Amino acid sequence: xxxxxxxxxxxxxxxxxxxxxxxxxxxxxxxxxxxxxxxxxxxxxxxxxxxxxxxxxxxxxxxxxxxxxxxxxxxxxxxxxxxxxxxxxxxxxxxxxxx
Amino acid sequence: xxxxxxxxxxxxxxxxxxxxxxxxxxxxxxxxxxxxxxxxxxxxxxxxxxxxxxxxxxxxxxxxxxxxxxxxxxxxxxxxxxxxxxxxxxxxxxxxxxxxxxxxxxxxxxxxxxxxxxxxxxxxxxxxxxxxxxxxxxxxxxxxxxxxxxxxxxxxxxxxxxxxxxxxxxxxxxxxxxxxxxxxxxxxxxxxxxxxxxxxxxxxxxxxxxxxxxxxxxxxxxxxxxxxxxxxxxxxxxxxxxxxxxxxxxxxxxxxxxxxxxxxxxxxxxxxxxxxxxxxxxxxxxxxxxxxxxxxxxxxxxxxxxxxxxxxxxxxxxx
Numbered sequence: 001x002x003x004x005x006x007x008x009x010x011x012x013x014x015x016x017x018x019x020x021x022x023x024x025x026x027x028x029x030x031x032x033x034x035x036x037x038x039x040x041x042x043x044x045x046x047x048x049x050x051x052x053x054x055x056x057x058x059x060x061x062x063x064x065x066x067x068x069x070x071x072x073x074x075x076x077x078x079x080x081x082x083x084x085x086x087x088x089x090x091x092x093x094x095x096x097x098x099x
Numbered sequence: 100x101x102x103x104x105x106x107x108x109x110x111x112x113x114x115x116x117x118x119x120x121x122x123x124x125x126x127x128x129x130x131x132x133x134x135x136x137x138x139x140x141x142x143x144x145x146x147x148x149x150x151x152x153x154x155x156x157x158x159x160x161x162x163x164x165x166x167x168x169x170x171x172x173x174x175x176x177x178x179x180x181x182x183x184x185x186x187x188x189x190x191x192x193x194x195x196x197x198x199x200x201x202x203x204x205x206x207x208x209x210x211x212x213x214x215x216x217x218x219x220x221x222x223x224x225x226x227x228x229x230x231x232x233x234x235x236x237x238x239x240x241x242x243x244x245x246x247x248x249x250x251x252x253x254x255x256x257x258x259x260x261x262x263x264x265x266x267x268x269x270x271x272x273x274x275x276x277x278x279x280x281x282x283x284x285x286x287x288x289x290x291x292x293x294x295x296x297x298x299x300x301x302x303x304x305x306x307x308x309x310x311x312x313x314x315x316x317x318x319x320x321x322x323x324x325x326x327x328x329x330x331x332x333x334x335x336x337x338x339x340x341x342x343x344x345x346x347x348x349x350x351x352x353x354x355x356x357x358x359x360x361x362x363x364x365x366x367x368x369x370x371x372x373x374x375x376x377x378x379x380x381x382x383x384x385x386x387x388x389x390x391x392x393x394x395x396x397x398x399x400x401x402x403x404x405x406x407x408x409x410x411x412x413x414x415x416x417x418x
Binding site for chain 1: 120125169261333
């Protein structure tokens with residue numbers, strides 16, 4: 001079996017599971033598979049053995065474009081200088097409700 | 100693969116709605132449900148975007164740098180809300196282009212309140228307090244709408260919206276504690292924005308074209324009149340604290356029910372504004388068309404840049 005591809009060349013897929021209708025899919029992990037259909041079957045076998053989900057998404061890891069925390073300060077500016085974007089910035093008198 | 104016939108899929112859909120389960124993008128759904136959703140969600144999206152205009156009018160004239168920064172952040176949020184809603188609508192198979200075309204050609208509506216002009220700085224306060232206040236009442240209810248992506252967009256929007264109403268009320272409070280002229284300005288804004296705010300909830304339940312079906316599909320969870328009552332009940336005490344008068348001689352607390360009774364909305368005005376003949380309808384739409392056309396070169400440049408990079412990648416791959 002010298003012509004078999006070594007495992008590291010089998011594409012990596014990221015797996016997302018919707019645990020319940022109405023909720024977002026959440027990233028749960030990754031796995032190797034030859035194609036997307038196989039990735040879906042593997043994800044089913046690996047990540048939903050205990051009824052963890054009602055829907056699975058698989059996405060090739062190489063197709064995910066990700067930012068890094070340390071990329072640049074401006075890309076992920078915590079906006080600490082803009083406290084007025086939060087409701088707590090505004091003083092509402094105790095007598096007033098439903099605001 | 101089992102071949103489900105239409106009645107079986109319909110039964111499964113009905114069972115999900117009945118069981119309070121959310122419908123998700125890849126589920127089978129009746130065409131009419133899909134069409135109704137595309138109409139409602141895209142009109143909600145258009146409202147967020149058109150709603151930027153009356154407030155945007157005051158960004159360059161805000162009385163202080165602090166108020167300007169706040170208003171800028173709020174208008175920026177509204178653009179984001181439009182984006183969430185357009186994207187959620189696209190999960191139903193509608194293209195962004197078709198939605199914008201429908202708006203430009205007058206086939207799609209948006210909240211009629213944004214066809215009123217923002218004449219003074221107090222209007223910015225009144226919009227945040229009343230218009231966002233009314234929108235929040237509606238959107239809290241829609242967090243339980245039956246279409247998953249719409250419900251999730253509502254959760255995100257309500258969370259971000261919490262500052263909008265408060266900044267508006269704070270502007271009103273500042274004016275009402277100010278000079279006589281400032282108090283008069285706040286009163287004038289309330290006078291002009293009160294009735295259009297009540298109209299935001301739409302026609303009476305009995306006269307609402309889409310209500311019954313939307314309630315059955317659980318797209319709407321509370322009726323127009325229920326939501327309107329909730330808004331009045333929560334807003335009247337807020338106006339009392341400000342010390343300004345709601346322009347409705349029939350407004351009174353009904354001790355028996357604990358709810359406020361209020362006068363009849365001028366439905367002719369509502370119909371006039373909804374059908375395109377309000378104070379600013381033409382201006383709002385023309386501005387949106389112009390902004391869209393003026394932005395065409397940006398979209399074209401981004402596309403040309405992408406094409407150039409793809410061509411370069413092809414050359415590099417070949418060498």
